[in-house]
Amino acid sequence: MTPATKSIDMQPTAHLRLVSDRAGDASGIKLSGVSKTYRTRDGDVPSLRPLDFHINDGEFFVVVGPSGCGKSTLLKLISGLLPPTSGEILVDGEKVTAPHGNVGIVFQNALLLPWRNILNNVMLPIDMKRLARQKYLDRAKALLKLVGLEGFERKLPWQLSGGMQQRASICRALVHDPGIMLMDEPFGALDALTRERMNVELMRIQRETKKTVLLITHSIPEAVFLADRVLVMTERPGAIAAIYDVPLPRPRSLDVMADPVFTELVQRIRKHFFSQGALD
Numbered sequence: 001m002t003p004a005t006k007s008i009d010m011q012p013t014a015h016l017r018l019v020s021d022r023a024g025d026a027s028g029i030k031l032s033g034v035s036k037t038y039r040t041r042d043g044d045v046p047s048l049r050p051l052d053f054h055i056n057d058g059e060f061f062v063v064v065g066p067s068g069c070g071k072s073t074l075l076k077l078i079s080g081l082l083p084p085t086s087g088e089i090l091v092d093g094e095k096v097t098a099p100h101g102n103v104g105i106v107f108q109n110a111l112l113l114p115w116r117n118i119l120n121n122v123m124l125p126i127d128m129k130r131l132a133r134q135k136y137l138d139r140a141k142a143l144l145k146l147v148g149l150e151g152f153e154r155k156l157p158w159q160l161s162g163g164m165q166q167r168a169s170i171c172r173a174l175v176h177d178p179g180i181m182l183m184d185e186p187f188g189a190l191d192a193l194t195r196e197r198m199n200v201e202l203m204r205i206q207r208e209t210k211k212t213v214l215l216i217t218h219s220i221p222e223a224v225f226l227a228d229r230v231l232v233m234t235e236r237p238g239a240i241a242a243i244y245d246v247p248l249p250r251p252r253s254l255d256v257m258a259d260p261v262f263t264e265l266v267q268r269i270r271k272h273f274f275s276q277g278a279l280d
Helices: 071-079 118-122 124-129 133-146 162-174 192-209 220-226 254-258 260-276
Strands: 029-040 043-055 060-064 086-091 103-106 180-184 212-217 229-233 240-245
Touching (some): 029 071, 043 071, 043 240, 103 162, 118 124, 118 133, 124 133, 124 162, 162 180, 162 192, 192 212, 192 220, 212 220, 220 254
Parallel strands (some): 180 212
Antiparallel strands (some): 029 043, 229 240
């Protein structure tokens, strides 16, 4: 049994199945034997053990795991911000060797520049890449309309709520029209009610833009609610404990959290962390 299909408990029921990745498809994101070890004065610190998995084009893929298991490191490797210690990462068949322009990144905090209004914050990647500003200005305004921020273009970040700021940061990640959106605990700083609303909003944005999304979280319910597939990681050094298909129909509303399939999958994933002595 391969690491991508390893189970810690009974065989899954018919509708909660472990899945392996689609072979022979060059599109999407493919990791082959990717590991990461940090070199420090006190010696080597392993962060990720060799990982092998494939994120399909247009898929909503969520990684869940305990704090410190290497989830953020994984995102940086895929974005090209960090080189792997071993293995290779392919994006649409091209090897990642440096930061590349086909990704947009959303962090836990919105990280909007306080002196720039919302529209100019969204346009920041365009200005930094020295792209034709006028060409992307209409796209920025359309994205703000898509996320419900039409009319707030001239507001400063402090004039918006936390959820509104995070919606603006999603627009900023999408403004240069990347194929992939990488999201590192994007709603971790929000209150529970706002976080739920943002989960619903994010699914709608992904459905309308058809982007490939890799989202990192330590919330198991959030992972199951959002994902087409959930990758479960072990404690550091992170490895793949399992990859689960999420057989819930889309579009989803918050009511799906009462579905027995949802609750059973949440419980099944949580057992991984009980077995390790760690919880989300």
